[in-house]
Amino acid sequence: MSIRVGSRDSALALAQTQSIVERLARKAGTSVEIVPVHTESDGLAPELAPLDSTGVFVSALRTALTEGECDVVVHSLSDVPTTERPDLSLAAIVKRGDARDSLCARDGLTLETLDAGARVGVGSPLARAQLRSKRAELEPVDVLGDLDSRLARVENGELDAVIVGAAALTRLGRGDAATESFSLSEWPTKAAQGALALEVRRGDEKLVSALDHRATRLTTTAERAVLERLRDVCAAPLGVTAELDNGLLFVSARAYSSDGSRELTSSHALYPDDSKNPAAELAARIVDELVGAGVAELG
Structure with a gap:
């Protein structure tokens, strides 16, 4: 029996999936193959890619899974909706990579040493807000596309810097591009950033359950619980x-x-x-406190 692992057809996704395939083959004692899943957004120029492309990729992988094209799919957990699908199961969350964001800047610059007016690429409303919070005199620029295309915009002088996930840099062998990595206490990142999840059809959990990392599941579940609960209140x-x-x-x-x-x-x-449910209990405490402090007024 060969286990077919579906992956988005991009350099980063395939690199992430290859590491999973090697571990799964050792644990399962059987052959494992990668099934690339292509979407209409793959291969588009960054300016043509849809703003909600992460949702497109998750949906495409899930369709491939439910239609039997593969047995397992690999997600970046931060992209996966917090609402569970009754027909699917996040059967394994593997040991987390680096959850931090990194700055990749020209000339080895850091966030503190960038000149006023420097153009900094950001890929989310969160990174934009954090950049404005730390250095309001910098110019955030929305960037799309894969990691290499974002780094290229710094290398060709179009941007002075770009903010990307540290784990993505490591998985693609581009860790040397980072000129600074931000402390999570000062620069918290998206819920479950740096974590990979393996999704299967409900009932097939044993295919990948050996790769589940208990501590990572606990921490990412707590982060996603806060996100889900806060989204019912505001979109900050x-x-x-x-x-x-x-x-x-x-x-x-x-x-x-x-x-x-x-x-x-x-x-x-x-x-x-x-x-009984530590993630839900902590999420309730946190969101209740934020609501009492006026979080609904933020967005």
Whole structure:
């Protein structure tokens, strides 16, 4: 029996999937093959790609899975909707990579040393708000496209810097492009950033369950719970970080106004064994506190 693993047909996605395939083959003791899943957005020039392209990619992978083209699909968990599908299961969340964002700037510059007016590529409302919060005199520029195309815009002088996920740089062997990586306490990132999830048809969980990493599942589930609960209140850009420290699950969330001029932070912790649903309990505490502080006014 060969396990067919569906992957988006891009350099980063295929690199991520290859690492999963090698581990899955060792654990399952069987052959594993990659099935590239192409969408209409793959191969488009960045300016032609749809703004909601991550949703397009997730949908395409899920269609390939439900139609039997593959047995497993690999997602960047930060792209996956928080609402569960009754016919599908996120059967494994593998050990997380670097959750931080990195700055890739010309001439080895850092966020602090970029000149006023420098053009900095950002790929999300969260990164735009954070950039405005830290350095309001810089010019955020929305960027689309794959990692190499974003870095190329710095190399050719179109941008002075670009902000990208540290894990993506590492997985594509471009870690040397980073001139600075931001502390999660100062620059929290998207829920579940840096984590990969393996999705299967409901009932097929045993295919990949050996790759599930308990600590990563716990922390990313907590982050995604905060995101899901806050989205019922407002659409403010949200950075959220969860970590396990000596058995204590600590979650911190920071919501921003779209222009970065205001921000609200809430942090709570508990021992997972003391709660029936630690992710949901912490999310409720955090969002209730943010609501009481006026988060709905941010966006």
